Amino acid sequence: MIQRFIEWSSKERLLIGASLIRVQFALILLTFFILNYGQRDLLWGPDGIWSYGNFLSSHNNGILNLFHFSASNLFFEILFHLFIVILVLYLLGIRTRLTGLLVFIFFWSFYYRNPAIMNGGMNLLRLELLYLMFANTGAYLALTPEKPVRDIMKKSLLEKMIAVLHNVAVMAVALQIILVYFTAGIYKVMGSYWQDGTAVYYALRLHEFYWPGVNDWIWNQTWLVVLASYGTILIQVMFPAFIVHPKLKYFALAGVVSMHIGIAFTMSLFFFSWIMIASEMILLNDEDYRKIKQWLRKLKELAIYFRDHKLVFRYEEEK
Amino acid sequence: MLQKAKKYFLISWVFLMWGGLLIHFALTSLYLTPNNPLKENVKFPLYFYMESLFSQNWKLFAPNPTSQNASLELTAKVWDESHRKWIVKDWVSITNETIRPIQTYRLNKNAYILDLHLKAADKFRSDSLESERIGRQMLQSIAIREAKEIWKGQRIKAVRVRAVYATIPPYEKRDQKSSEWRIERKDTGWMDYSPQKDQKEGMK
Numbered sequence: 001m002i003q004r005f006i007e008w009s010s011k012e013r014l015l016i017g018a019s020l021i022r023v024q025f026a027l028i029l030l031t032f033f034i035l036n037y038g039q040r041d042l043l044w045g046p047d048g049i050w051s052y053g054n055f056l057s058s059h060n061n062g063i064l065n066l067f068h069f070s071a072s073n074l075f076f077e078i079l080f081h082l083f084i085v086i087l088v089l090y091l092l093g094i095r096t097r098l099t100g101l102l103v104f105i106f107f108w109s110f111y112y113r114n115p116a117i118m119n120g121g122m123n124l125l126r127l128e129l130l131y132l133m134f135a136n137t138g139a140y141l142a143l144t145p146e147k148p149v150r151d152i153m154k155k156s157l158l159e160k161m162i163a164v165l166h167n168v169a170v171m172a173v174a175l176q177i178i179l180v181y182f183t184a185g186i187y188k189v190m191g192s193y194w195q196d197g198t199a200v201y202y203a204l205r206l207h208e209f210y211w212p213g214v215n216d217w218i219w220n221q222t223w224l225v226v227l228a229s230y231g232t233i234l235i236q237v238m239f240p241a242f243i244v245h246p247k248l249k250y251f252a253l254a255g256v257v258s259m260h261i262g263i264a265f266t267m268s269l270f271f272f273s274w275i276m277i278a279s280e281m282i283l284l285n286d287e288d289y290r291k292i293k294q295w296l297r298k299l300k301e302l303a304i305y306f307r308d309h310k311l312v313f314r315y316e317e318e319k
Numbered sequence: 320m321l322q323k324a325k326k327y328f329l330i331s332w333v334f335l336m337w338g339g340l341l342i343h344f345a346l347t348s349l350y351l352t353p354n355n356p357l358k359e360n361v362k363f364p365l366y367f368y369m370e371s372l373f374s375q376n377w378k379l380f381a382p383n384p385t386s387q388n389a390s391l392e393l394t395a396k397v398w399d400e401s402h403r404k405w406i407v408k409d410w411v412s413i414t415n416e417t418i419r420p421i422q423t424y425r426l427n428k429n430a431y432i433l434d435l436h437l438k439a440a441d442k443f444r445s446d447s448l449e450s451e452r453i454g455r456q457m458l459q460s461i462a463i464r465e466a467k468e469i470w471k472g473q474r475i476k477a478v479r480v481r482a483v484y485a486t487i488p489p490y491e492k493r494d495q496k497s498s499e500w501r502i503e504r505k506d507t508g509w510m511d512y513s514p515q516k517d518q519k520e521g522m523k
Contacts, residue, residue, distance in 0.1 A: 002330065009333045042432070042464070049435050049460040051411050062371060116438040116457070117431045118395055120379050127375060157325050161444045175344050183351045183377040190353075191382030198490040203384040205487045207414075208433055212422055219493060232358050268425045 010160040012148040014170045015139040016289040017282040019093070021173070022100070022137035024278030025125060029107065032271055033084060040080055043114055046071050050114040058115070065109035079106070093142020100137055104129040121272035124180060128173050128279060135169035136162075142304045145260060156306035161257055170282055178240045181256070185236030197226035209267035218266065228262075243283055253280055347373065389440040390414035391458070392481040394464045398474035398507070405476055413465045437460060440482040444505055458482070459510045466512065477509040 036043055046052050052071050066079055083106040090099040111118055111126050138146040148163070155163070193199035204215040218224055235255045242252035257277055264273035284292075349358055350369045358365065369375075392410040399406045414436050421427045439461060442454030460479035487500040 006330060006333050009337070010329070035426070036431060039327055039428060039432065043435075049439075049464075051456060051460065054456065118435045119434075120377065121370050123375055127373060130372060157329060160329055163331075164336050166343075168340050172340060172343070175340075176347075179344070179347060179351065180377045184379040184381055187353070187378045187381035193383045193386075194381070199380065199384055201490050201493065202382055202386050202487055205388075205493075206385065207388045207390070207418055208421070208430075208437065210418075210422055211425070219490075225490070264434075265425065268421060268430065270426050 009156065009164045009167055012136055012139070012163045012166045014167075014174075014282055014285055015136060015148060016286045017284055018132070018137045018166075018173075019133065019140035019142065020281040020289075021128070021278055022093070022096060022280065023091060023141050024274070025129065025132075026087050027101070028125070028271060028274050029103070030084065030087045030091065033080070033087070041073070041076075043117060044080070044110060045076050046073050048114065050116050055113055058112075065112050066106065067090065067109050067113045073207050079109070081105070083110070093138045094144050094147060096136075096138030096142060096144075098137075100129070100135075102131050104133050119269070119295070121269070121270055121275035122178075124176070124279060125275050127176055131169045131172040131176070135166045160257075173279065173282045177242050177276075177283070178243060180276075181236045181239040185233055185239070188233045188236065194229055197229045200228040200232070201225045204266060209269070211266055211268070215266060232259060249283065253283060256280060336523040343373075347375075350374070351375070351377065357421050386487045388487065389437050390483050390485070390486045391436050391440060391461065392483060393462050393465055393478065394481075395462075395470060395471070395478045395512070397470050408470065411469060413461070413469075431494065440484070443507070444484070455507055455510075458507055461509075463512060464511065475512045478512055479509050480507045481505070482507075 013277065033040075042048050043050075052067075055067060067076075069075070074102055086102045086106060090096065090103050107126060107129055111122060136146045136148060138144070139148055188194040188199070191199065193202055201219045203209065204219050209215070218228075235252070239252055239256065242248040260273035260276050264270045337391040346365060346368060349361070350365055350373075352358055390412060391414045393413050394408050394410050396405045397408055398404075414433065417429050417433045417436060420429050421433065435457065439454050439457035442450045443458055445451050445454065459478070462480050466475050466478050482505045484503045484505075485497065486503075488495040488500060
């Protein structure tokens, strides 16, 4: 039993999910920093709205970050542009062990330089980047892939130890996302608006999330407001139980992905939704991804079949 | 002999790592629970461990989503050259101008400026003196930037911000006009048209 567990642990797992998360996280951060490029000084610069004095006086978890080294504008500009370069390298999968570490250090620094603009999604991203530093995120979709040794008998002790660390790290990412849903669901159960089925109305009515014409229509459909409010709690609380079931996990994932797509559009929380959906990619194993690839291939074949038949049909018509 | 040592080393490593993960998530789960006697008993070491690297909060619109729309209004003392005196300008809503593009184009950089407005309004209303001080400082920074844009090229002596909190009506009164919503206001009073002292000190 112990021997089987040791062998199971010594082979890197969830490699496709880990690589997909890396690509998604890099894209999310690149989009986020490029979107805010023109107002970077306002958000993180020494003369920004979250003043350097505020940054120094907040405890920052007692841990130094890169912004503690200098308050100069030049230093800030170097950090900002360097981070974008590092993110591109991480996205391309170049030396992901090193770039993964750098992405975490830089993101940690920017996160605490101005926590006022960071939401729950960015908090999750910060935690997951920390865990992912110990995982092999460069086995797939990488220019310099970190190829795992498949044959366990040929592995050195160090390679086995690194594999164990990888498995623990990806499990940490998975457990973290499960905890997010469960905690959010349990706290919602305690809220009076969630209990009376009107919470979604209040969220849609906040002016920062308001989508003219769409949100008004939704909150005027009583059945939709109640269904969305209770459905959110149900999906979140049941998520841990569903996700460990080999078949129900697909329903759980479809449920939360649909919920996040809804949140992205109706509440304009694109980055939050994107981070949540990207994090969920770790919840499918390599076998699941291979199955998805096969389905996609079949779908493509089907599309080609229909395209060809259409062509023949036209050809006959022309004759 | 060496093989055996390696084998035991690997077994120890596996149990150390998985055991560590188990303990970490047991502590994370306890940290995330609502206040309870067990959490209270271990609060100091628990928070010391969790808040170093793993601080988190997943309430996400819980227990209830906020039921107030916060916004900022700005006025300033501007030099009137024709009357040779400082005049007080009418209140201008600066949050509405920031929100409008977000409502039209959903992925919009204004969202982060808006986050700063809302965070400043929230902190300014806090019962904690420190939070209120940070909120006021943020409001001053926002006001200086906005005033510079709104009264471009004019001499400005002081700025003043009013945080407005409008309560969303209950679901059964959802058709109520926004002019009939319950409104609360909190005013910063006049603030210098220059960054605060602590901000400058932080720069040194």
